[in-house]
Amino acid sequence: MAKTKKAPRPKAETPKGFRDYFGVEVTERAEMLRKIAGVYHRYGFDALETSAVETVEALGKFLPDVDRPNEGVFAWQEFDEDDKGDWMALRYDLTAPLARVYAQYRNDLPTPYRRYAMGPVWRNEKPGPGRYRQFYQCDADTVGTASMAADAEICAMLADTLEEVGIPRGDYLIRVNNRKVLNGVLEVMGLDEGDQRDAVLRTIDKFDKVGEEGVRALLTEGRLDASGAYIDGVGLTHAQAKPVLAFLTSKSDDAAETLANLRDAVGESAMGADGVQELEAIADLLAAQGYGPDRIVIDPSVVRGLGYYTGPVYEAELTFEIFDDKGRKRQFGSVAGGGRYDDLVKRFTGQAVPATGVSIGVDRLLAALREKGRIGGSVEGPVVVTVMDRDRMAEYQAMVAELRSAGIRAEVYLGNPKNFGNQMKYADRRGSPVAVIAGSDEFDAGKVQIKDLVLGAQIAENATLEEWKERPSQFEVPRDQLVAKVREILDGQDG
Amino acid sequence: MAKTKKAPRPKAETPKGFRDYFGVEVTERAEMLRKIAGVYHRYGFDALETSAVETVEALGKFLPDVDRPNEGVFAWQEFDEDDKGDWMALRYDLTAPLARVYAQYRNDLPTPYRRYAMGPVWRNEKPGPGRYRQFYQCDADTVGTASMAADAEICAMLADTLEEVGIPRGDYLIRVNNRKVLNGVLEVMGLDEGDQRDAVLRTIDKFDKVGEEGVRALLTEGRLDASGAYIDGVGLTHAQAKPVLAFLTSKSDDAAETLANLRDAVGESAMGADGVQELEAIADLLAAQGYGPDRIVIDPSVVRGLGYYTGPVYEAELTFEIFDDKGRKRQFGSVAGGGRYDDLVKRFTGQAVPATGVSIGVDRLLAALREKGRIGGSVEGPVVVTVMDRDRMAEYQAMVAELRSAGIRAEVYLGNPKNFGNQMKYADRRGSPVAVIAGSDEFDAGKVQIKDLVLGAQIAENATLEEWKERPSQFEVPRDQLVAKVREILDGQDG
DSSP: OOOOOOOOHHHHHTTTTTEEEHHHHHHHHHHHHHHHHHHHHHTTTTTEOSSSEHHHHHHHHTTTSSSSOOTTSSSEEOOTTOOOEEEEEOOOHHHHHHHHHHHTTTTTSSSEEEEEEEEEOOSSSBBTEEEEEEEEEEEEESSOOOHHHHHHHHHHHHHHHHHHTOOOTTSEEEEEEHHHHHHHHHHHHTOOOSSHHHHOOOOOOOOHHHHHHHHHHHTTTEEEEETSOOEEEOOOOOOHHHHHHHTTTTTOSHHHHHHHHHHHHHHTHHHHHHHHHHHHHHHHHHHHHOOTTEEEEEEETTTTTTGGGEEEEEEEEEEEEEEEETTTTTEEHHHHHHESSOOOOOOOOOOOBBEEEEEEEEEHHHHHHHHHHSSOOOOOOOOOEOOSSSGHHHHHHHHHHHHHHHTOEEEESOOOOOHHHHHHHHHHHHHHHHHOOOOHHHHTEEEEEEETTTSOOOOOTTTTTHHHHHHHEEEEEEGHHHHHHHHHHHHHOOO | OOOOOOOOOOOOOTTTTOOOTTTTTHHHHHHHHHHHHHHHTTTOOOEOOOEEEHHHHHHHHOOOSSSSSOOSEEEOOOOOSSSSSOEEEESSHHHHHHHHHHHHHHSSSOOSSEEEEEEEEESSSOOOOOOOOOEEEEEEEEEEEOOOOHHHHHHHHHHHHHHHHOOTTTTTEEEEEEHHHHHHHHHHTTTTSSHHHHHHHHTTTTTTHHHHHHHHHHHHHHEOOOOOOEEOOOOOOOOHHHHHHHHHHHOOOOOHHHHHHHHHHHHHHHHHHHHHHHHHHHHHHHTTTOOOOTTTEOTTOOOTTTTGOOSSSEEEEEEEEOOOSOEEEEEEEEEEEEESSTTTTTTHOOOOOOOEEEEEEHHHHHHHHTTSSSSHHHHHHHEEEOOGGGHHHHHHHHHHHHHHHOOOOOOOSSSSSSOOOHHHHHHHHOSSSSEOOOOOOHHTTTTTEETTTSSSOOOOOOOOOOHHHTTEEEEEGGGGGGGHHHHHHHHHHHO
C-alpha cells in the first residue's frame, strides 16, 4: 500500500523552455498571420491544420533499435495493458505532417496541392536565451509539380507577403539560388563526395565573413585569421579553386549577366547546366510578372541549408539596418527561407513526389515589424469607468455599454473601489487612455468627469478625487455627451 | 548490439482520435474566433496564450502515489540521466493554465484580471464518433473580484458575441441561475449532504424530461415510466418535496416575479437568500445596460455543471430548431456555459481568489453557424488559368498576377498540361468559379477565353478544347479586359 502524504503546494511556473504570451504579443502575431493567410489565399493556397500530435512512426524520428524516440521530439507511449501502445509525439515542424497528409489523402487532394499551415511546433532541446521549445511556424508548399513556375510563384508570394505585413519595398530582398549549380561546380572540380568536398562546402559558408581572397586562401594553402592564428587550407591548387570562386563572385546587378557567369562556372557539368537553366526559368517567370531585381534577385551566395534541398533555394532577407547587442550596425537579415525537395512522400508510398515550399520565421518577422515601428506602438488599453459609489454600479455599466456600442474599448473598475488612487493605478497598469469619473455630485447634476490620462501627469499613488479634478486634462461634460467627448479625446491622442 | 533491420514503410494515418482540418474548416474557425476576440477586446479582456505544455504538478492531475499520471492527460517524463525528470503534460483545458499564470504573475497583472484565451486542448480519452482528443476551447474569465458586475458583464458579452458571429437576436437566450439558491432549497429541506441529497439532485436533472408532476412523483413515492417500468421514488413526503418543486417552477417571464418565487422557495435559508440577492444584482445590472429577457433571463432550471460552481452559473442556448439524427425537430441547445468558482489559485498560493468565466464550445458554435447558413456557403475556389502552351508560362503567370492585384484569388495550373480535361477536372476539384483559357490562337489575336464554371455544365472527363469553346458560358474578350470580365462573372455568381 502506498503511503498517504500531504502533497506540497505546486509551483506556479512556466515549464522550462516555454513561455507565456500576453495581450498584444498574442494579438499582433494573430493579426500578422491573418494578413499572411490572406496573401496565401489569393495565390490559391489552401489552409491545412493537422493536430499537434503525430505517431512517431509517421514523424520519422523513431530509431527502431532503441526504446525511446530520440531526443529532438517530445514523445510518449500510448497506454495499453501490455505496454505495447504506439509512440506518439508533438510535431517538430509543419513539413512532416504535410508529408503524412499528402500520402494519406493523395487521391482526394488536387494535384498539384498548394497548402499553407500556421501553428506551434515543439522541439525537445536544451532551452537557451531566446530559444524556446515551442514556437510558431508559418509554411506554404506546393506538392506534386516539378515546374519552376511553382518556385517562382512562391518567391513572388513571399515578396507580396512581406509588403502586406508592413515591410516596404526596398527594405527586403528575395534571393534565389539553385543547389544544382553548386553541385555542378563541385562536379567539374572532381569533388562529387568525400571529406575534401565537405571541407569545400564549409569554406564556401565563410564567404560572407572572409570574402573572395579569404576563401581563395582557405581553399588552397590556408591563411592567418584576424587573431593571428594560422588556419589550414583545404589543399586545392589555385586552378582547382577557380570554379568555386567564379561561382561565389558570379552575382551581378543584371540577372542575365549573373546567369552567364554561372554558366561559365559550371563548365561541362550537365547538372550545373540544369541548375542554371532552372534559375533562368524562374528569372523569366518573375520578370513577366513585374518582380524586378529590386525585389527578387538571383544570388549564388545563398548557401544556407543547401544540403536539405535538391534544386532552387530561396531566402527573404530584410536589408534595413539595426543595432546589435554590442551597438554595432548590421542588416536585420533573414526572415524566411525555403526551396525544392523531392522525397517528401517517398517514405510513405515509395514514390518520389516533387515539392517546393517556404517557411517564415514568425518570431523573426514580428521582431522586424517591431523594429520598423509597424506594431507595438499602442497598448490599446480600455477606457476605465471608475466607481465612486458602489450602489451606482448599474449606471457605470450603462456607461461602458454606451462606449462599447460606439466601438470604444471600455470597462468598469471591478476591484475594491474604496481607495480612488488604486483605481487610477489600475487604469495606469491597463494602459488606459481615458478615465471616466462620476460620484453623487455628478449624478445629481447630470454630468460626468472625463480625464485624459495620456495628457495627464503620471498617476500619484494617494491622490484624492479633489486633486484629480483640478488637473487641466480633466473635463466635465453633460452625461449625454460622454461618448462624444471620449471619442474626441481618443482622436486627439491618435493624432 | 542491436540487430540491423530494414524499417517497414510508415503508415500515413492521422493518429487515432485526432483529425485534420482542410481549407474552410480552418479559415471559418479562425474568422469566428477573430470576431469573438474583437468583442472580448472591446469589453477590456486581454489575450493570454500559454504553451500547450505544463508541468503535471501545475496541472494538478498528478496522483502522487503512482508512477504514471492519471489517464486524462497526455503526459511524459522529461529525460535526465537518473530518470527523475519532471512529468510534463499537454493542457486539458484553458482554466488550469490561467490558474498557474495568475498565481505566477499576480503582482504584475491588473486586479481584477480580465483575460481571454483560445486554442487547442488535449484529452487522453477513448475517442468516439465526433469525440476528438484535441479540440478548441475559447474562454473568458475575470479573476480577482467577487462583484456580481463581473458575472453580469460576462453574460452581456456572451450575448454580444453570439450576435457578432452571426446568431441573430431571438435565436439565442442566455440563462442565468445561482448555485446558492438550490443549495438554500436543499438546506431548508434538511438535505445538506448524503445519499438522499444526491438522489434529489439527480431527480432535478430530469425536470426537462418528465416535467413538474414527474419530478413530484420521483421525489416522493415513484412513478411508472413510459415503458411501463416502475421507477422508485426518493421517498420524501409531499410537504418535503414542495420547496424543490417551487424552485423548479419559479421561472416567470418577469424577472422580478421569478426572483420573488425563488425568495419563497429558499425560505429561511441565509445561503438561499444570498443566492437570490446575487441573481437580483445581476438582473438589475443587465437591465440597466438594456439586456432584456429577450436576450438574458433568470432561469432556475439551469442545473448542468452546478457542482463545479459556487455562485452564479450561466448558459447560452440556441433556441432555433434543427432536425436530429432521427429526423425529429429539437432545439439546437447549449453552445456556451460558465459561472463563478473560487479556488482557482488556492492550490498554488493558499489564498482563495474569486473568479468567474465562460467557455464557448467552438465546434458547437461553428456547427450552429453552419445550420444557420452563416458559413460554409462558398468554397472560395480560385480562378484557374489553364496552360495550353507550356512555353507561355510567363504569360499565364502575368495573368494571375493581374487578377491577384485586383484582389481576385487566382492560380496557374501547374500540373502536366497535356490533357486539357485533367485541367478542367482540377478546376472542378478546386471549386473554381472561373477558368481562363489561352492558346496560340488567342495569343496571336490578343484575346483570352473566360469560362464561367458555375454556369457551365459539369466537367466532362475527356472534352476537347473545341467542345469547351462552344459552350455558351464561355466568352472571348480582349486580353486587356481579362480582369474586368472575370470580375463581372464573379459578381454575377455572388448575386
